[in-house]
Amino acid sequence: MMLCDAILRRTVLSFPFFRVCWHAHPSILRIMSSANSPCLTGDTPTNLTTSDNCSPGFFCPNNDGDHPPQYCPPTKQCQARRLLMIKNICPEPQGLYEPHICAPGYYCPLGGRQKLQCPKGHFCPTGSERPRLCSGIHICPAGSSKQMPITGLTIVVLIDVLILLFILFPWLPTRVKRHMKLPLHVKDAIICTPLSRKRSSQRNSEILETYDGLQKFVESSKRGIGTDAARIQIEFEKLGFTLKGKQGMVNEVLKDVTGSASPGSLLAVMGASGAGKSTFVKVLTGKARATSGITSINGTPTSMTTKLIGYVPQDDIVLPELTVRENILHSALIRLPKGWTRREIEEHVDTLIHCLDLSHVENSLVGDVINPVLSGGQRKRVSIGIELAAAPMMLILDEPTSGLDATSALSIIKLLKSLSDLGVNVICIIHQPRREIFLSLDRVLLLAGGRQIYLGNTKDSVSYFRDLGYSISDECNPADAIIDIVSGDTQRYASPLLPQHEPHSIHSLADIWKGHEGGERASTQNATIQNTRQKFQTDALAAAAAQRGAPQIRQIFYCLLRAWTQQSRQKVGFILEIVVGAISGLMIGLAVYQLDGLLFQGVYLSPFELLSSSTNYTLVSELGLLNSLAIGLAAAAPGVKTFGEEKTLYWRETASGHSRSAYFIGKILSTFFRIGLSSLHFTVFYALLATPIMPFGQLYLSHLLYFYCIYGLACAVSMVVSRKDGPLLAMIVSLIIGIFGGYGPSLSTVKSWHLEWIWRMCPGVSLSQHSVSTYLLGTRPGFLKRTFTPM
Ligand SMILES: Nc1ncnc2c1ncn2[C@@H]1O[C@H](COP(=O)(O)OP(=O)(O)O)[C@@H](O)[C@H]1O
Ligand SMILES: [Mg+2]
Known part of the structure; x- marks a missing residue:
């Protein structure tokens, strides 16, 4: 300082430099x-x-x-x-x-005569002309060269504490749940005593006979089904389903099945395993396309009126994260006629739950095969309840009694019989019914090897086989005897009347039905069909269908509520998703931490370009790529899970008239919270370490949108591939999208290939460009706005 002072005085006083001599570098x-x-x-x-x-x-x-x-x-x-x-x-x-x-931590006002320390609450990166205000809650002492925004971190900590509270103190959600539960007066309205509370020795068919809950449910269903004009009569003629195997091998799974199923009757489809029973109902309902034959409803060849038809699949397709009641209630809320009030629907559902003997487990989660909560039989009854709750006009059930004990099986059949008495057309596949069940069926369709062996009244079936020469005693279970005969196990039933004492082959039994009795019966049936064509008006059916189902907006609301409930019960998955988001942000932040906030340095503006240091043109677009990859990894798997896990349920519901768009909108809305939280954690940790110049809100928004894109993409992938392939494929697609973000190959390169449009379709391009424009071009006008064109 002394030397400086001396020089100042002695020599070159005219140099303006000396005005800052005391502050200059030695x-x-x-x-x-x-x-x-x-x-x-x-x-x-x-x-x-x-x-x-x-x-x-x-x-x-x-x-x-x-x-x-x-x-x-x-x-x-x-x-x-x-x-x-x-x-x-x-x-x-x-x-x-x-x-x-202008050095980091300082700013040099226009003119460049002053170099001032950055004030508190502001930050001044290299080349600042004026201090920048630190956004939100921050740590920005005087002389800061970068901002350390902790707004996001504060929000994240608060949210995480709340989530932890909900997880550690389960009574919190229980209180919320209590609000959603059935009001007390609705419970009181159910007069019948649940079966479970009765002693098991009493649980026999006599109790079922006097079980007034059944009557109550039937009464309730009557309102939904209606009593007059609209009925569903289904006719099928020469239905066939052929599969083509290897080397042109043809497998006739179903051949020439002809007949009808009428409203007010309970038709059982029987046969041994592999007889073609499930295939028959699938073809009948249009779930599998018949390779030959015609199906018609009320005399008009048409597809199924899905809103009026309930189909209970062989596998129990239910939501494991929901309770018994929630599963059934959702179906009722969505599918019952518009005029029903919430209270009426809840009463209807509660009566049904009692009739299905599920009241003691109504608030238990359904679970699945891997994490069982209910027994297999109880889950089956939930699956049946989902369809019954909708009061369908036609009900098709694939083995509803398999896996149930004898009493429960009988109670289910009695319920179905009561519904058929109301005018519901019930078709039910039964594997090997016990005697009481068999005798309570109205009509039987017997299949063997895909061929029709018999279709007619149950009571006539035994005499039909006796007429063919089989001896069926009155003591034995006729159902067992018939199944044994059509399966070729005829030793016990052979009688001297049997031609050459040889049992019939399936083909000969089918031919006998077709040519002899069958032809006659078929023509009788055709006459009946002709008569009923006048009777069952399709217009009435269309009107009934139009009344069915909650309005679209309510369906969306119910789907959203259901998805939220589901997610709130998948705690581990939910927390993992957030943790993965946080770790991804942390890792990418760490990768650029050493840059100390200087995320890109370009060439100085003209005419000072000669003063420029070495430039790293690739850094920002590379950061865009890294971000895309990290978000791709964090969001793809949860995206697949959102839809892929319940594809079968979606098919089941949409096949029964649920609105597809309501399902999707509800699902998408329900994931916003998850995506928002996951991307918030990503952004907070990334921002803390990478200290980008971009305002936190903008940064969060750009990450949130990219998370959302990957979620949607993974969701779409999970729709088209099988459940096990979904995560892998979604991961690779998100990787491709990330790489196509314009980094390698760059947009300028692909432009010359005339393929820029493909790159533009990838959301990674927008993310990278947003990063580039905000890091470089938008916020540091004096310093770096120059020749840089990264893409
Ligand atoms: N999509 C399919 N691919 C191959 N085989 C099939 C298909 N659908 C049905 N089958 C075969 O057709 C036969 C009848 O099946 P199914 O209708 O399920 O019998 P079940 O009477 O037990 O319900 C079985 O042998 C089954 O293997
Ligand atoms: Mg089957």
Whole structure:
């Protein structure tokens, strides 16, 4: 300082440089001693401009009209630093008249005569012309070169504490649940005593006979089904289903099945395993396309009126995360006629639950085969309940009694019989019914090897086989005897009347039915069908269908509520999703942490470009790529899970008239919270470590949108591939989308291939471009807005 003072007084007082001498770097003093050159190295400087203009973001204390900004060849140390990829700004001026970039933590107001420390609550990255306000809650002491926004972190901590509270203190959600539960007066309205509360020895068919809950449910269903005009009569003629195997092998799974199923009757489809029973109902309901034959409803060849038909599949397709009641109630809320009030629907559902003997487990989760909560039989009854709750006009059930104990099986059949008495057309596949069940069936369709062996009244079936020469005693279970006969196990039933004492083959039994009795019966049936065609009006059916189902907006609401309930019970998956988001953000943040907030450095604006340090053109677009990949990994798997896990349920519901769009909108809305939280955790940790210049809100929004895109993409992938392949495929698709973000190959390259449109379709391009434009072009106008074109 003393030397500086002496020089000031003795020699070059005219130099404006001396106004800042006391603040300048000590090396300036060495410049003073190099008598002939204003450069530190003693080399000849190059004039950058003829005026004394200082570019924004630069510090030019010594320049004036006589001494325009100059470039000085740098010293070895400075040159070495300028060639580094990070922290490569040489803070020492290399010459008396050389402008230098405003250092981090300082700002240099326009004109470049002052270099001021960044005030508290602001941050000043390298090349700042004015201090920037730190956003939200922050840590920005005086002299900050970057902002440390902790708004996001504060929000995240608060949310995480709340989530932990909900998990650690389960009574919180229980209280909420209590609000959703049935009001007390509705429970009181059910008069019948649940079967479970009765002693098991009493649980026999006599109790079922007097079980007034059944009557109550039937009464309730009557309102939904209606009693008059609309009925469903289904006719099928020569129905066939053929599969083509390897080397042109043809497998006739179903052949020439003809007949009808009428409203008010309970038709049982019987046969041994592999007889074609499930295939028959699938073809009948249009779930499998018949390769031959015609199906018609009320005399008109048409597809099924899905809203009026209930189909209970062989496998129990229920939501394991919901309770028994929630599963059944959802179906009722969506599918019952519009006029029903919430209270009426709840009463109807409760009566049904009692009739299905599920009241003691109504608030238990259904579970699945891997995590069982209910028994297989109880789950089956839930599956049946889902259809019965909708009061269908036609009900098709694939083995509803399999897996149930004898009493429960009988109670189910009695329920079905009561519904058929109301005018419901019930078709039910039964594997091997016990005697009481068999005798309570109205009609039987017997299949063997895909061929029709018999279709007619149950009571006539035994005499039909007796007429063929089989001996069926009155003591034995006729159902067992008939199944044995059509399966070829005829030894016990052979009688002297049997032609040549040889049992019939399936083909001969089918031919006998077709040619002899069958032909006659078929023509009788056809006559009946002709009569009923006048009777059952399709218009009435259409009107009944139009009344069915909650309005679209309510369906969306119910689907949303259901999805929320589901998610709230998948705690581990939910927490994992958030943790994965946080870890991904943390990792990417760590990858750029060493850059100390200097995410990209370009070439200085003209005319100061000569002063530029080495540039890393690839860094920002590479960061876009890294972000895309990390988000792809964090969001793809949960996206697949959202839909892929319940594809079968979706098919079941939409096949029975649920609105597809309501399901999807409900699902999508329900995932917003998850996506929002996961991307918030990603952004918070990323922002803390990478300290980007972009405002936190903007950064969050760009990440949120990309998360959302990947979620949607994974969801779409899970729809078209099988459940086990979904995660892998979604992962690879999100990787491709990430790479197609414009980094490698770059947009300028693909433009020359005329394939830019493919890249533009990928959301990664938008994410990268947003990063680039905000990091570089939008926020640092004086410093870096120059020749850089990363993509
Ligand atoms: N999509 C299919 N691919 C191959 N075989 C099938 C298909 N559908 C049915 N089958 C075969 O057709 C036969 C009848 O099946 P199914 O109708 O399920 O019998 P079940 O009477 O036991 O319900 C079985 O042998 C089954 O293997
Ligand atoms: Mg089957």
